Amino acid sequence: MPLLMSFRRWWAVIFFAILTLPTIGLVAPDAPAPLRTVLEPEAHWWEEAAKRLDPFINNAFGFRGAVLAAHRSYMRFMGDTQGDLALKGENGSLFLKDEHALEQSLGQLVRPEAVSGFVAFAERMNAYMKARGGRFVVLIPPNGHTTNFENLPAYARRLKTSPTEYDLVAQQMKAAGLTFVDMRPILAEAKKVGPVHWRYDTHWNQRGMLLGFNAAMAAAGRPDLAVKAEDALGPAEPRLTGDLLRATGARVPNPPDVQFPPKGPMVPPKEQTLIPGLFKPVAPHDPFVPYAVDTGHPGPRIMVIGDSFSQGSWRGLGISAASAYSWQHHRYCRFDMESVERFKPDILIYAPTERAMPCKGEPENWPKAAADAGKAG
Structure with missing residues (x-):
């Protein structure tokens, strides 16, 4: 039996496309978002990655504006407009x-x-x-x-x-x-x-x-x-x-x-x-x-x-x-x-x-x- 049957190949393509979305989002046009407060990782970030790298990742992920806008919409739907901001x-x-x-x-x-x-x-x-x-x-x-x-x-x-x-x-x-x-x-x-x-x-x-x-x-x-x-x-x-x-x-x-x-x-x-x-x-x-x-x-x-x-x-x-x-x-x-x-x-x-x-x-x-x-x- 083939490793990927014909009907599964489309699922593989879709799955791969989803995995590449964050990377595409780093260069693709995005929705407006609040100013980034961290522009680069701290020095020697690999020594304490959770502390020194996470703030940069939280400010630099793909489709940041769109994700934050979706999150705000969800919080308004839930009746909470404040979130963590x-x-x-x-x-x-x-x-x-x-x-x-x-x-x-x-x-x-x-x-x-x-x-x-x-x-x-x-x-x-x-x-x-x-x-x-x-x-x-x-x-x-x-x-x-x-x-x-x-x-x-x-x-x-x-x-x-x-x-x-x-x-x-x-x-x-x-x-x-x-x-x-x-x-x-x-x-x-x-x-x-x-x-x-x-x-x-x-x-x-x-x-x-x-x-x-x-x-x-x-x-x-x-x-x-x-x-x-x-x-x-x-x-x-x-x-x-x-x-x-x-x-x-x-x-x-x-x-x-x-x-x-x-x-x-x-x-x-x-x-x-x-x-x-x-x-x-x-x-x-x-x-x-x-x-x-x-x-x-x-x-x-x-x-x-x-x-x-x-x-x-x-x-x-x-x-x-x-x-x-x-x-x-x-x-x-x-x-x-x-x-x-x-x-x-x-x-x-x-x-x-x-x-x-x-x-x-x-x-x-x-x-x-x-x-x-x-x-x-």
Whole structure:
């Protein structure tokens, strides 16, 4: 009898096609999906594959957008719109459940070694900039869980303890004599007259963005570069979207979120003179493409090493304040240091959001120039 009878051959073809779908999905067009939070496996992933490789696989499998969309549809059908992506708080507020952000903001996750490593990294960068006559500023945009703490579920608020990692960083930065901007009291004061962080999104709103930029300029010794709210923000209006709404498939709550349309210096100019040859090429689908702009007017050379909290929101502000303005992703302390050396900033701002604060990898994998500056200092 033949190994594969005629009626079984079609089943073999179908079975083989199903097995190849994940591979095809890596290159085939896909449905929109949330940004990938892990772009590459950690170093030596084969030593602890379950810990170091799984996060990358969870961000890079074939037909990721379609699978996540199907999962959201299924969860809505089951009556649960949250899944594993968001935590529902008071008044319909949503909070990220990923990256241990909740535990970090509550003080339930405190990593003293990670905090000390981050401060040591900041000391190296400060020594590098000081040796070149520049200013180094560290500014940490808080998690939504920290800024909108009152909207967390009641059980979570009861778990709050101290010190948190943010507390430890603030203490150690001060003890080391580093220029550090603690955004928590600044945002808390501003909240008395209006929201500073979206309720259905992981990011701060336009008021928070502006407050952060102005605080960074003041810390760098250039308060004259701060921008007034009336010059940069329009009147409050409803916001009917948010990354956590999109990620969970939840409907727009009532009331919706609030936004302040940017205007004036907060809106990047349409015509920009990009500085070529500054950065190494990034992957085609990398959401964090670095940029550098020659503004053509007087001002300091400003570089921001941050993430989505500053990527686009500070572009207009930076261009209006600097003679040259640049931004790149921090890569958890593993950014492109050679671009910093080529750009030669007068002001270097390191601004990872709270949950992305800890450096990844060993110190020898951090920017070489920073390590050299630490030795020299």
